[in-house]
Amino acid sequence: MAPIAQRQTATPADASAVRGPSAVETRSLTRRFESLVAVNQLTFAFGRGSIFGLLGPNGAGKSTLIKMLTTLLPPSEGTALVAGFDIVREPREVRRRIGYVSQMLSADGDLTGYENLLISAKLYGIPRSQRSARIAEALDFMDLTNASGKLVKHYSGGMIRRLEIAQSMLHRPSVLFLDEPTVGLDPFAKQAVWKHIRELRREFNATILMTTHDMQEADELCETIAFMHQGKIAAIGSPTELKTALGPEATLGDVFIHYTGADISEGGDLRDVARTRRTSQRLG
Amino acid sequence: MSHVHDVPASVSDSAFPGVAYARQTLAVAEADIRKLIHDPVELLTRMVQPVLWLLIFGQVFTRTRAIPTGGISYLDFMTPGVLAQSVLFGAIFYGISLIWERDLGIVHKFLVSPAARSSLVLGRAISSTARSLCQMVLVYLLALLLHVHLQEGLRAFVGVTAAVIFGSAVFSTFSLIAACIVKSRERFMGIGQVLTMPLFFASNAIYPLSLMPGWLHNLSRINPLTYQVDALRSLMIVGGSTTFGLAQDFAFMAAALAVMIAIATRLYPKIIT
Numbered sequence: 001m002a003p004i005a006q007r008q009t010a011t012p013a014d015a016s017a018v019r020g021p022s023a024v025e026t027r028s029l030t031r032r033f034e035s036l037v038a039v040n041q042l043t044f045a046f047g048r049g050s051i052f053g054l055l056g057p058n059g060a061g062k063s064t065l066i067k068m069l070t071t072l073l074p075p076s077e078g079t080a081l082v083a084g085f086d087i088v089r090e091p092r093e094v095r096r097r098i099g100y101v102s103q104m105l106s107a108d109g110d111l112t113g114y115e116n117l118l119i120s121a122k123l124y125g126i127p128r129s130q131r132s133a134r135i136a137e138a139l140d141f142m143d144l145t146n147a148s149g150k151l152v153k154h155y156s157g158g159m160i161r162r163l164e165i166a167q168s169m170l171h172r173p174s175v176l177f178l179d180e181p182t183v184g185l186d187p188f189a190k191q192a193v194w195k196h197i198r199e200l201r202r203e204f205n206a207t208i209l210m211t212t213h214d215m216q217e218a219d220e221l222c223e224t225i226a227f228m229h230q231g232k233i234a235a236i237g238s239p240t241e242l243k244t245a246l247g248p249e250a251t252l253g254d255v256f257i258h259y260t261g262a263d264i265s266e267g268g269d270l271r272d273v274a275r276t277r278r279t280s281q282r283l284g
Numbered sequence: 285m286s287h288v289h290d291v292p293a294s295v296s297d298s299a300f301p302g303v304a305y306a307r308q309t310l311a312v313a314e315a316d317i318r319k320l321i322h323d324p325v326e327l328l329t330r331m332v333q334p335v336l337w338l339l340i341f342g343q344v345f346t347r348t349r350a351i352p353t354g355g356i357s358y359l360d361f362m363t364p365g366v367l368a369q370s371v372l373f374g375a376i377f378y379g380i381s382l383i384w385e386r387d388l389g390i391v392h393k394f395l396v397s398p399a400a401r402s403s404l405v406l407g408r409a410i411s412s413t414a415r416s417l418c419q420m421v422l423v424y425l426l427a428l429l430l431h432v433h434l435q436e437g438l439r440a441f442v443g444v445t446a447a448v449i450f451g452s453a454v455f456s457t458f459s460l461i462a463a464c465i466v467k468s469r470e471r472f473m474g475i476g477q478v479l480t481m482p483l484f485f486a487s488n489a490i491y492p493l494s495l496m497p498g499w500l501h502n503l504s505r506i507n508p509l510t511y512q513v514d515a516l517r518s519l520m521i522v523g524g525s526t527t528f529g530l531a532q533d534f535a536f537m538a539a540a541l542a543v544m545i546a547i548a549t550r551l552y553p554k555i556i557t
Contacts, residue, residue: 070396072556092398100396104389110319122311123397125304151322167393 023048023175023207028078038064040231053222054211060228062211083174099168103179109153124171138166158189178210215252227259234259308399312407334370356523363432364516365489367423371416375455379463402549412456413449433522443519450537451512457544464551511536
């Protein structure tokens, strides 16, 4: 592992000691699929209120890691604390405290924007007296008020992504997971989503863990970036630290290739590609 | 915009787990019912099958008088069977919506919410019953047009509604289990076709149990559709009788539903893996 990774990776022995400061802390987190080790003895932590970027080639283990941290997938070994709660022993407590925007489009196209938010509000137990105001705030925050009564299948790609982020933040989660939030979006829509992610961070002091293949996105948004390769963290640090460690002219793309040994456009199995294409098609 | 940091709204639910459970279950059902309201075409297409069975099959077989029906006309005898069949055919393919929503990422959103897995399953079962109740109204209207001798009164209405709800919940949950196991739309359609007709023919929907050979009779006794039809025939039709008694009919359906929900709850998260 690279020096930066060794310096930044923390493995506190006492869980209560990090319950406060760490938004996410993994301990030897491992996930196997038969003989394939998708995530391999991963140990790292990051603090609250930051935007943490997870980068790596397709098949590096990013989505598997996010699935474990969001309790969608049980680990084979090890565990993690998310917002101070154990993903294995306290999955429902974790789920109460997280928001999640999947790589696929999770907003329901056959419901209106308002209805999507209303169902989320009910699932997350937002009191009836606060529901309408909270939904109106979220729609306003994401510039979707005028489209709230339209079926989501008639939204543009950028609007759908903004709605999904609004949905995921409606219950004020401690940690927000964004799995490739701008995949398939045009540059204008990307900029709009970036603006809203920054605002979320500023307005709500939200902790965000995001995966992306977009080096510019990672550079613009993330305070800390971890490069995953073959189920492990190959390097971790701020974008500036990572680039500087490689040389004065280095870009994040160079860092990516250096630590993962992969070209940015390589990798990914049929399922990854199909999922990305499906998302892109829905985004129009 | 008001800011409430690190105090998720749902955390307060832990004080009232029963209320939270009910609200989450109904929210799952509500999402599906709202979609049905936005696009009710599915309800229209579902009308075709019961219309064909009652108008063609029922009319023709009433003339043959070949099937012993216990003193009622064949059309009267088969009307509860057609209602149960339309509930079955609608519910048994319900699981494909789970696979579709899994492919779109919608299922992931529900699974990362604090809702209990069983409430996600139960919510879907409830939304399936909404579709089936619409079919119940259609079959009643058709039956009135065909002068089927329908029972009137609150007991009949409540009883028939309950039987439709139980039947729909059992078969839609069974369908969810199949979806969680096969995981792909193509395989699910094949499984659905394989399951539907055996369930239908191994029941008393269009002929009485007394006509069945021994092996089929034994199969029909473990088929929830048999008990649903038995209850419907007694509650819906003037002169209709029950073979097992309403208590046993509803007890069997309730037990089948409990088993299905328990299995579906365990399998549901595996749909995404």
